[in-house]
Each structure stands twice: as structure tokens, then as C-alpha cells.
Amino acid sequence: MSYFLQLVVSGVVVGSIYALSALGFVLIYKSSRVLNIAHGQIIATGAFITYALTVFAGIPIVLAFLLSMVITFCLAMSVERIFLRRLIGEPIISVIMVTIGLMSIIDGLIYLTPFGSENFSFPEFLPKTPIAFWGVSMSWTQMVGVVITFTMIGGFTWFFKKSTVGISMRAVSDDQFASMSVGISVPKVFGLAWATAGLTAAAAGGIIGNITGLNFDVLHSFGIIVFPVVIVGGLDSILGAIVAGIIMGLIQQFASGYLDGKWGLFGTADVLPYIILLIILLFKPHGLFGIHEIERV
Amino acid sequence: MSENRWMATGNFFTSYKAEQRIFMTHIDRLVFICFLVALFAWPLFFKLGNKYMLVIDSILIAIVAVYGLNLLTGFAGLISIGHAAFVGVGAYTLASFATVLGTNHVLITHWWPLMILVSGVVGAVIGGIVGLPALRLKHLYLVIATLSFQMIFQWTINFMTFFNQGQTISIGRVFWFTGKVARKQHYLFWYYVILVIVVVLGLAVRNLLRSKHGRCLVAVRDNDRAADAMGMNPGITKVYAFALAGFFAGVAGALHAYLWRGVGFESFTLHHSISYLAMAIVGGLGTLVGSFFGPVAILMLELQVEHFAEFVGHYFTAIGDVATAFRPLSFGLVIVLFLMFEPRGIANWWRITRSYFKLWPFRY
Numbered sequence: 001m002s003y004f005l006q007l008v009v010s011g012v013v014v015g016s017i018y019a020l021s022a023l024g025f026v027l028i029y030k031s032s033r034v035l036n037i038a039h040g041q042i043i044a045t046g047a048f049i050t051y052a053l054t055v056f057a058g059i060p061i062v063l064a065f066l067l068s069m070v071i072t073f074c075l076a077m078s079v080e081r082i083f084l085r086r087l088i089g090e091p092i093i094s095v096i097m098v099t100i101g102l103m104s105i106i107d108g109l110i111y112l113t114p115f116g117s118e119n120f121s122f123p124e125f126l127p128k129t130p131i132a133f134w135g136v137s138m139s140w141t142q143m144v145g146v147v148i149t150f151t152m153i154g155g156f157t158w159f160f161k162k163s164t165v166g167i168s169m170r171a172v173s174d175d176q177f178a179s180m181s182v183g184i185s186v187p188k189v190f191g192l193a194w195a196t197a198g199l200t201a202a203a204a205g206g207i208i209g210n211i212t213g214l215n216f217d218v219l220h221s222f223g224i225i226v227f228p229v230v231i232v233g234g235l236d237s238i239l240g241a242i243v244a245g246i247i248m249g250l251i252q253q254f255a256s257g258y259l260d261g262k263w264g265l266f267g268t269a270d271v272l273p274y275i276i277l278l279i280i281l282l283f284k285p286h287g288l289f290g291i292h293e294i295e296r297v
Numbered sequence: 298m299s300e301n302r303w304m305a306t307g308n309f310f311t312s313y314k315a316e317q318r319i320f321m322t323h324i325d326r327l328v329f330i331c332f333l334v335a336l337f338a339w340p341l342f343f344k345l346g347n348k349y350m351l352v353i354d355s356i357l358i359a360i361v362a363v364y365g366l367n368l369l370t371g372f373a374g375l376i377s378i379g380h381a382a383f384v385g386v387g388a389y390t391l392a393s394f395a396t397v398l399g400t401n402h403v404l405i406t407h408w409w410p411l412m413i414l415v416s417g418v419v420g421a422v423i424g425g426i427v428g429l430p431a432l433r434l435k436h437l438y439l440v441i442a443t444l445s446f447q448m449i450f451q452w453t454i455n456f457m458t459f460f461n462q463g464q465t466i467s468i469g470r471v472f473w474f475t476g477k478v479a480r481k482q483h484y485l486f487w488y489y490v491i492l493v494i495v496v497v498l499g500l501a502v503r504n505l506l507r508s509k510h511g512r513c514l515v516a517v518r519d520n521d522r523a524a525d526a527m528g529m530n531p532g533i534t535k536v537y538a539f540a541l542a543g544f545f546a547g548v549a550g551a552l553h554a555y556l557w558r559g560v561g562f563e564s565f566t567l568h569h570s571i572s573y574l575a576m577a578i579v580g581g582l583g584t585l586v587g588s589f590f591g592p593v594a595i596l597m598l599e600l601q602v603e604h605f606a607e608f609v610g611h612y613f614t615a616i617g618d619v620a621t622a623f624r625p626l627s628f629g630l631v632i633v634l635f636l637m638f639e640p641r642g643i644a645n646w647w648r649i650t651r652s653y654f655k656l657w658p659f660r661y
Binding site: 033035037083086087090092093094096097098100101102103104105106107108109111112224227228231266267270271274275277278281282285 | 374376378427429430433434437438440441442444445446448449452453455456568571574575578619621622623624625626627628629630631632633636637640
């Protein structure tokens with residue numbers, strides 16, 4: 001039983017990080033209908049900036065965490081400004097291909113730094129003794145990570161529901177021409193969407209880095225697992241991203257806890273999300289919470 | 298078309314059939330034939346080292362793969378970031394035959410044309426299965442379907458003992474009418490084989506695109522509702538596009554396996570999928586000539602990047618592996634720059650040059 005509970009707890013921890021990673025992806029999709037294939041690379045960039053600020057520059061980690069969010073905010077905004085602004089109005093297929101190119105570029109840039117090939121781990125700044133209850137243990141880093149995740153998700157939900165900027169972002173996602181006619185600057189909204197996505201990505205990267213250590217391959221796989229999460233949740237739903245993130249975390253933990261080692265299987269946690277993705281795409285393509293606006297082709 | 302079929306200027310068409318001709322003028326046909334003869338004849342006069350023959354053979358294989366990707370992404374408008382996985386399906390079809398029957402089984406060494414065909418068919422079937430979500434979805438979602446196929450493929454190869462967990466599975470040397478193809482002739486032999494396949498498949502694609510089965514791809518890309526109204530089934534057409542792409546990729550995969558005499562996991566990763574996409578984009582999406590220019594340009598670029606990385610590596614020893622960094626960097630830059638400044642690719646430059654010479658001595 002405690003084994004099961006332990007799996008549930010670590011599943012929820014991993015899942016909430018997935019949710020935070022997926023949040024940025026959903027933000028971009030919601031406002032500009034662009035699938036940002038390079039999202040995992042932005043997460044990795046955020047994580048490495050946090051590490052560089054903490055260890056190389058010697059800034060306290062909390063400050064470095066916030067500062068890296070600001071830096072990634074600006075970076076993502078400039079990416080949108082340089083590469084994607086001039087593609088507004090082009091077919092969406094070429095915008096997606098540009099993000100594929102961006103993914104490759106950021107990959108290359110990261111491989112140029114030592115972060116591309118070596119492993120790093122953040123200095124410990126929280127108590128080392130894990131929190132234990134009912135035979136289940138959870139480290140302080142994980143706890144803090146989950147708290148930050150849910151605060152940010154709550155904040156963004158509020159932002160979309162209530163704030164003027166959030167509402168204008170939703171308006172743009174619904175109908176670009178109509179929102180232009182009521183005075184919303186569509187390019188500005190796109191830039192803002194990318195910037196906030198960069199911000200959440202940096203937060204997710206910082207948390208992942210603290211929990212699992214910094215390894216580019218791990219961060220890479222976090223970036224790609226965003227796709228099953230958003231598809232299961234529904235591409236344009238923040239609530240869906242949260243629920244599906246946690247479901248994915250649980251599925252992965254259960255798979256590695258119960259399936260591995262049986263019937264000659266191992267590493268199932270790495271492949272199950274994608275199999276689920278293909279099945280969901282076949283049978284319930286709008287996901288759990290997505291809007292049913294997908295046209296039958 | 299009017300009587301004079303030597304010059305393009307001043308001509309007009311009187312029937313749709315005339316407009317659909319592959320070669321508009323006799324000069325076109327002559328140039329094409331001369332080019333083909335040159336391609337077949339040059340190895341008789343120049344002897345290149347194995348290193349360069351390998352590059353040339355790889356370019357030709359990439360052309361076969363890019364035929365498929367171009368049909369899928371260029372003509373049918375469906376992005377695929379799992380094309381290397383489809384190529385891998387072809388290669389691993391051959392590899393599983395080698396594992397089950399033995400490396401030097403007669404089926405692999407003597408009946409290799411059949412094996413190449415089988416790999417293509419398996420690729421087509423898998424491609425069709427991956428494309429099945431197309432029955433219900435628009436193209437955006439299919440990007441993710443192909444990505445997840447890439448992931449599932451990598452997992453399957455890496456974790457299954459049947460596939461040697463991604464380690465190299467070797468393929469035996471093939472036989473020709475003159476006996477076993479020796480090591481010295483290996484690259485030259487495969488140069489001719491792949492060249493024949495490239496030409497045959499190229500003509501097949503050209504003919505496909507002027508028949509109803511190819512034009513339906515373009516129709517569905519441009520407006521699926523209108524295509525539906527014209528009596529095509531957009532969903533089935535998209536699945537069919539995936540199957541076509543899978544076929545070409547499968548053939549390319551089998552050729553890759555025979556050329557390298559082995560199948561390893563590292564040739565079919567996500568990075569390779571992206572470089573196939575880069576080839577299609579740089580060459581020119583939605584043009585047949587683009588499928589030739591793209592692989593040539595990208596693989597030449599890759600060679601240059603490797604030289605450059607070696608050069609830089611001498612001076613900055615601090616950076617670990619410069620080549621692994623520069624390769625994705627340059628491919629990504631090429632993709633982004635072409636999409637931003639020349640979305641029609643090198644094929645557009647080719648079109649401009651060609652029309653200049655065709656219309657000569659007039660400007661337009």
C-alpha cells in the first residue's frame with residue numbers, strides 16, 4: 001500500500017511539473033494557434049540560465065530563479081519579434097516549421113555550452129531530511145516545486161479569466177479580425193503570449209533542475225512529453241493541461257513501478273505517453289477539456 | 298501545342314493533354330537525356346575515393362527519402378517530424394529479416410530488389426497506420442502524431458532485444474550476375490543501383506503528380522472542403538499521402554541498410570527527421586526538382602560544417618564536440634532563413650534561371 005502511495009505522490013509531483021511545462025505551450029497555442037515545437041528547448045534554456053546565475057554568478061537561488069524568469073521572458077519575446085512577427089499572415093504550416101527550425105537552433109546553441117554534454121546539480125538550499133507521512137516520503141525540493149507550480153497555474157488561470165490583457169489574449173485566440181476591430185494589437189498579444197510562455201518555461205526548468213539535476217537529455221524529454229499532455233488535456237485548455245499533466249505523471253510512475261521488469265519490458269514510462277497520445281488522437285482528438293471545434297476533414 | 302516544339306516562346310496549348318506533357322520542348326528532353334547519360338557515365342572516367350562515393354550515395358538515398366517527404370509535406374501539406382523513423386522502419390524491416398534468417402541468407406544477398414520492395418511496402422503500411430488520425434483531424438495534430446511515432450520508434454529499437462537494442466545489425470554482401478559484389482566495387486555498385494531507383498521513382502512521382510491520384514493531394518492541401526465537394530475523400534487522401542511517404546522512406550531505409558551493410562539506431566533519430574525536413578524546405582516544398590536540390594545542398598552543407606567544426610575544434614579545445622553543436626545549429630538556421638526569405642526554396646531559383654533561358658531572346 002505504501003508503495004502505491006509513494007507512486008501516487010511522485011506521480012503527482014512529476015505530473016504537476018508536466019502541467020507547468022505544458023502551460024507555456026497552451027498559452028502560445030491559445031493566442032496564436034501555433035504549435036511551438038521548440039518549447040522543450042525554451043524550458044532547458046530557462047533551467048540553464050537559473051543554474052548559471054546561481055553557481056557561476058553566485059546570486060542567491062531564489063533571486064536567480066526570479067531573474068531567470070525575467071531573462072527568459074525577454075528572450076522569448078525577442079524570438080517572437082525576430083522570427084515569427086514577419087510570418088504573421090503566412091500559412092500556419094510554415095510558422096510551425098519555423099519553430100521546428102528554432103528547436104534545432106537552440107539545440108545547437110546549448111551543445112556549444114558545457115550544458116549540452118555534462119551533468120550539473122543545483123546546490124542544496126532546503127533541508128535534506130524528507131517530509132514523511134504514512135510511510136510516504138517527499139523531499140522538500142519536490143514540495144516547494146509543487147507549491148510554486150500550483151501558485152503559478154492559479155495565477156495564470158486568474159490572469160486569463162479576469163485581467164484585461166488575459167481577456168484580450170483569449171479574444172485574439174477566438175477571432176483575430178474581430179479583436180483587431182475592437183482595438184486589440186494582435187502582434188503585441190502574440191509577443192506577450194510568447195513572453196509569458198517563456199516565463200513559465202523558465203519556472204518549470206528551474207524546478208526540474210532542482211529535482212532531477214541538470215541534464216540536457218532529461219530536459220529534452222520533458223519538452224517532448226508536453227505534447228501527450230496537451231493532446232490528452234485538449235490543446236487550448238489550461239485546466240486540461242493540469243489534469244492531463246497529473247494523469248501523465250501517474251501513468252508514468254505506475255508504468256515504471258508495476259510494468260517494468262515484467263514480460264521482458266523496461267523503460268515503458270518513456271513510451272506509454274506517446275501510445276496514449278496516438279490512441280487519444282484517433283478516438284477523442286479534442287482531448288478531455290478541449291473545445292470541440294476541430295472540423296472533420 | 299503549335300507545331301514548333303523546339304522553342305518555348307510563342308507556343309500555346311490546344312488541349313489539356315498537351316499541357317500535361319513531361320517535356321514541353323525537345324530541348325528539355327535532350328537536356329534531360331544528356332544529364333542522365335552524364336550521371337551514368339562519369340564513373341567510367343573519374344575514379345573517386347570511397348569517402349566521396351559514400352557521400353554521393355548518401356545524397357541519392359536522401360533524394361529517395363525526400364521524394365516521400367515532399368509528397369507528404371509539400372504536396373499534401375502535412376508536416377512530418379518523424380520521417381527518419383519511417384526510413385528506419387524500412388531499414389529495420391531488412392534488419393529483422395537478417396536477424397531471423399541469418400545475415401547471409403539467400404533472400405537478402407540474392408533477392409535484394411525484392412527485399413527493397415518489401416521494405417517499401419512495410420514502410421507504406423506503417424505510414425498509413427500513423428496517418429490514421431488524419432481521418433478525423435486537421436494537419437496541426439498530425440505533426441504531433443508523427444512526432445509521437447518517432448518517439449515510439451526510438452523506444453522500440455532501443456529497448457527490444459530483437460532489434461539488438463539499437464546496436465548495429467549487420468547485413469550481408471549482395472550478389473550480382475557477375476558474383477559477389479566485392480568491397481572495392483561496393484560503393485560504385487550501389488551508386489548505379491540507387492541511381493536507377495532514383496530515376497525510376499522520380500519518373501513515377503512526376504507521373505503521379507499529373508494523374509488524378511497525385512493531383513488529389515494538392516487539392517486537399519489547398520482546400521479540403523472544396524476537394525470534398527469535388528468528390529474526393531480528404532481523410533482517405535491524407536492517409537494515402539502518409540502511405541506514399543512511408544513507401545519512399547521504406548525504400549530509402551532498405552538502401553541505407555544495404556549501403557552501410559548494417560542497421561544502427563543512431564541514423565534514425567529526431568535530428569535526422571529534422572534534417573530531412575530541412576532538405577525538403579531548402580529544396581522547395583511542393584516541387585519535384587526541390588527533392589533533388591535539397592539533399593544535395595544540405596549534405597554539402599553538412600560536409601562543410603564538419604570541416605569547419607574540425608577547424609574550430611583545433612582552436613577552441615574547451616568546447617566538447619563542436620560538430621554535434623554546429624550540425625543542428627546550421628540546419629535550424631537554414632530552415633528558418635529559407636522559410637523567412639525564400640519559402641519556395643532553391644527550386645524557385647532554378648525556375649527563374651530556366652525561364653530566362655527558355656524565353657530567350659525575349660524578357661518575358
